[in-house]
Amino acid sequence: MTAADSPDELVISSGDDVVRVRQLVRNRAQAAKLSLVDQTKLVTAASELARNTLIHGGSGRVLVENLTRNGRAGVRAVFSDDGPGIPDLQLAMTDGWTSGSGLGLGLSGSKRLVDEFDIDTEVGRGTTVTVVKWTR
Amino acid sequence: MDRVPLLSLGDALLVSIQVDLDDETVLALQEDLAERIVSSGARGVVIDISGVEIVDSFIGRMFGSIAALSRVLDAETVVVGMRPAVAITLVELGLSLNGVRTALNVERGLTILRKLTAERHPRDAEDDDVAFDDHGGDGGEVMAAQPRA
Numbered sequence: 001m002t003a004a005d006s007p008d009e010l011v012i013s014s015g016d017d018v019v020r021v022r023q024l025v026r027n028r029a030q031a032a033k034l035s036l037v038d039q040t041k042l043v044t045a046a047s048e049l050a051r052n053t054l055i056h057g058g059s060g061r062v063l064v065e066n067l068t069r070n071g072r073a074g075v076r077a078v079f080s081d082d083g084p085g086i087p088d089l090q091l092a093m094t095d096g097w098t099s100g101s102g103l104g105l106g107l108s109g110s111k112r113l114v115d116e117f118d119i120d121t122e123v124g125r126g127t128t129v130t131v132v133k134w135t136r
Numbered sequence: 137m138d139r140v141p142l143l144s145l146g147d148a149l150l151v152s153i154q155v156d157l158d159d160e161t162v163l164a165l166q167e168d169l170a171e172r173i174v175s176s177g178a179r180g181v182v183i184d185i186s187g188v189e190i191v192d193s194f195i196g197r198m199f200g201s202i203a204a205l206s207r208v209l210d211a212e213t214v215v216v217g218m219r220p221a222v223a224i225t226l227v228e229l230g231l232s233l234n235g236v237r238t239a240l241n242v243e244r245g246l247t248i249l250r251k252l253t254a255e256r257h258p259r260d261a262e263d264d265d266v267a268f269d270d271h272g273g274d275g276g277e278v279m280a281a282q283p284r285a
Binding site: 015016018019022023026036037039040041043044047048051095105106108109110112113 | 137156157158159160189190191192193194219220221222224225228229230231
C-alpha cells in the first residue's frame with residue numbers, strides 16, 4: 001500500500017461538495033488510468049449519487065479509493081448517509097420513478113454507468129451505495 | 137457559486153460554460169438567461185458546452201428547461217460542442233435530451249438558429265438576413281469543439 005492507495009473521505013453537505021466529489025473521483029479515475037469515456041461515466045455516476053446523498057439523505061459522506069484485482073486497476077466510491085432510507089428499493093431502482101422533482105435516473109442510470117453497484121438501505125437507518133469501475 | 141457569462145452575438149446570446157457546474161450555478165443561469173432574452177430581444181441562444189467535462193441528469197434537465205423557457209420567450213436554443221465521452225455517458229445514463237436541439241459547434245448552431253428564425257419570422261429575415269453573423273470576423277477559433285488534452 002502506498003499513500004495514493006489510502007482512501008479519501010469527503011463530507012457531502014452542500015452543492016459545492018457535489019462538485020468536489022466529481023473532482024476527487026476524476027483524480028482517482030485518472031490515477032487508475034481509466035479511459036476518458038470510463039472516467040466520464042464514473043464521474044457522472046458519482047455526481048448523481050452525491051446529489052442523492054445530499055437531497056435524500058440530508059447530508060452524508062463519500063469514501064473514494066483505488067483498487068487492484070487480478071491485475072486490473074479500479075476505483076471504488078462508497079456514498080453513505082444517515083437519512084430516512086429507501087422504503088421500496090425495487091421501485092427506487094426503476095427508470096423514471098422519482099420521489100422528488102428529479103428525472104428518476106439517479107440510481108438506475110448510475111448503475112448502468114459502473115461495473116459494480118451495491119445498495120444497502122434500511123428505513124430509519126440510512127443508505128449506503130457502493131460503486132466500482134474497472135479498467136478494461 | 138460561479139456565474140456563467142452571457143455574450144451577445146448579433147441577434148443571439150452565446151452562453152459558454154467553462155466551469156464545473158454546481159446546481160446553484162445552473163439555476164442562476166436559467167434566471168439570468170430569461171432576463172437577458174427579454175431585455176435584449178434575442179431570438180436565439182447558443183449554449184457552448186465544449187468546456188464541460190460531465191453532464192449529469194440535473195445539468196441535462198437544465199438544457200431542456202432553458203430550451204422550453206426560451207421558446208416561451210420567442211427564442212430558440214441550440215446546445216453545441218458536446219464532447220464524445222459526455223454524449224456516450226448521457227445516452228447510457230438514459231437522458232435523451234428530448235426537445236433540445238444540438239449542433240457540433242457554435243458555427244453550425246448559429247446556422248440552425250438563422251434557419252429557425254427565418255421560418256418563425258419570415259419578414260425579419262428578409263430585412264436582415266445577417267442577423268446571426270459574427271461581426272468579429274472568422275469566429276472559427278471560439279467555435280472549435282476540440283476535446284482538451
